[in-house]
Amino acid sequence: MKELSRxxxxxxxxxxxxxxxxxIVSMQTQRIVAYESLGRWEQNGQVRSLGPFFQNPDIPDERHLAIDRVLRERAIEYMAQADSDSKLFINLKPSWIYQRFQATGELPTLHYIARHGLDPSRVVVEITEEEFQGRLDELSSIIERYRRAGCMIAIDDIGSxxxxxxxxxxxxxxxxxxxxxLLKKSATHVGYEAVLNSFSILASQMGSSLLVEGVETKRDLHQALKVGARYVQGFLFSEARAALQPSTAYEAMLQEELSEYTRQELAKHRSLFAVMESLNDLVSGEAVIESEADADSLIEELLESVEDHVVKVYICREDGRQISSNFRRREGCDWEIDPGYRGANWIWRPYFIPNILQMNHQRQGNLSQVYTDLDSSRPMQTYSCPIGGKHYLFLDLVV
Structure with a gap:
């Protein structure tokens, strides 16, 4: 064991x-709905973060844990006495929870909650990012005790x-x-966007709310909105303070930014719908396609009319098999024809079958979500529409 004197x-x-x-601010109500408890060291009139103390491996775990418990209980006591119904986020390391319970069968945080009379439903146990050497099923069973006591559970630093x-x-x-x-430090712009979107999907499929922290600018706030953040936290609003703030402290600013975000998104989607309508007018669903040559001829007739941002055109059957060549726009706006893609099957793409069913039902084209092209790494969208019976036209557009 390490000695503190060293x-x-x-x-x-x-x-x-x-x-x-x-x-922590709710995008739903634009009000402060919770606070994360963060440790501070007040010494000789100065205040500093306890982050370096907790992250220093030379300090014994026992000392870390002793200070953490003091902070935890004081935060719970403060929140129980405060004139507020805000929730309290408390950080707990998985190893601390696991080792304490394995040794004693106790969870001190639940004792503190009971001792100070804080409603457990106002406590969010935040499981921090840390390597964990124990059994995951046992850790999950222990955390379930917090849930049964009425606490909410959060997992911190997803993706890192x-x-x-x-x-x-x-x-x-x-x-x-x-x-x-954290995400900005470890990803390119394209990768960063994709990772954020993946967590948005994960949260929605698990029935979890998404909390985005590290929001420092209004651009960050708009990014959080785009991925479906229900809650946001960061220096755009406030650093950690010794006292709670009025729940409406950032309401006016958030309402202004929500209005601006809505205006931008509506303008963008109106332009996308305009693109889709122009493509609907361009394509006739009555074309006759009986061969690969028919498919290529149809595309060649369309090429003179498509907009400059259309960079690839091809035709598939409803079983996913591509029947036409690939028509790809070169840098000089000429079109390159690649018959090597005839016979390629795209049924493996997760969106293909739902897309086909939707077009069959509506008998009109639709525009995909933005994605990153596998070949060019550019952000793209694909317009698709039914054409010639059981054939479907696909046009890839640069966003």
């Missing part, structure tokens, strides 16, 4: 530590480090928390 830097004493509270999909699936959190700052 650590030469000063360490906080229990009377010097205090919980500070960073607000050790917060993997096995842990998410096993714990079944109410809230998935992602940090924009």
């Amino acid at each position: 650590y030469t830097e000063p360490v906080p004493l229990e009377h010097e530590v205090k919980p500070y509270f960073q607000p 480090g050790y917060s993997n999909y096995d842990r998410i699936a096993s714990i079944r959190p109410h809230i998935l928390k992602i940090d924009l700052k």
Whole structure:
């Protein structure tokens, strides 16, 4: 065991530590609905984060845990006495929960909640990002005790480090928390967008709410809105403070930004619908396609009329088999014909069958969501429409 005396830097004493509270804002109500408790060290009139203390491997775990418990109980006591119905997010390391329960069968946080009379439904147990060496099923069973006591469960830093999909699936959190700052450090722009969208889908499929932290600018806020964040947190609103704030502190700013975001998104989607309508007018659903040559001839007739942002055109049957050549626009606006794609089958793409069924039902074209093209890595959308009986025209557009 490491001895505290071997650590030469000063360490906080229990009377010097205090919980500070960073607000978490609901996009639904534009009000502060929760606070994350963050440890601060008050010494000689100065306040500093306890992050470096908790992250220092030279300090014994026992000391880390002792300070953390002091902070936890003080945060719970403060929130129980505050004139607020906000929720309290408390960070807990998986290893601490696991080791304490395995050794004693106790969960101190539940004792603190009961001791100070805080409604457990106002507590969110936030499982932090950390390598965990124990059994995941046992950890999940322990965390389930918090859930049964009435607490909500969140998982922190999704997509980084050790917060993997096995842990998410096993714990079944109410809230998935992602940090924009962490993702920006570890991904290209295209990869960053794709990862954010994947977590949005994951949250919706699991029945979890998405909380985006690290929101520092209005652009970050718009990005959080785009991926479906129900809650947001970050320096755009406030740093952690010693006292709670009025629940309406950021309501006016959020309402203004929601209006601006809505205006931008409506304008973008109106332009996309205009593109779709122009393509609907361009294509006749009565074309006759009996051979590969017929399919290529039909595309050649269309090429003179398509807009410049259309970069690829092809025709498939409803079974996914491509019957035409690929017509791809070159840099100089000429078209390159590649018959090598005849016979390729696209049924493996997850959207293909739902897309075909929707077109059959509506008998009109539709426009896909934005995606990244596998070959060019550019953001794209695909317009598709029924044509010539059981054939379907696909046009790829650069966004």
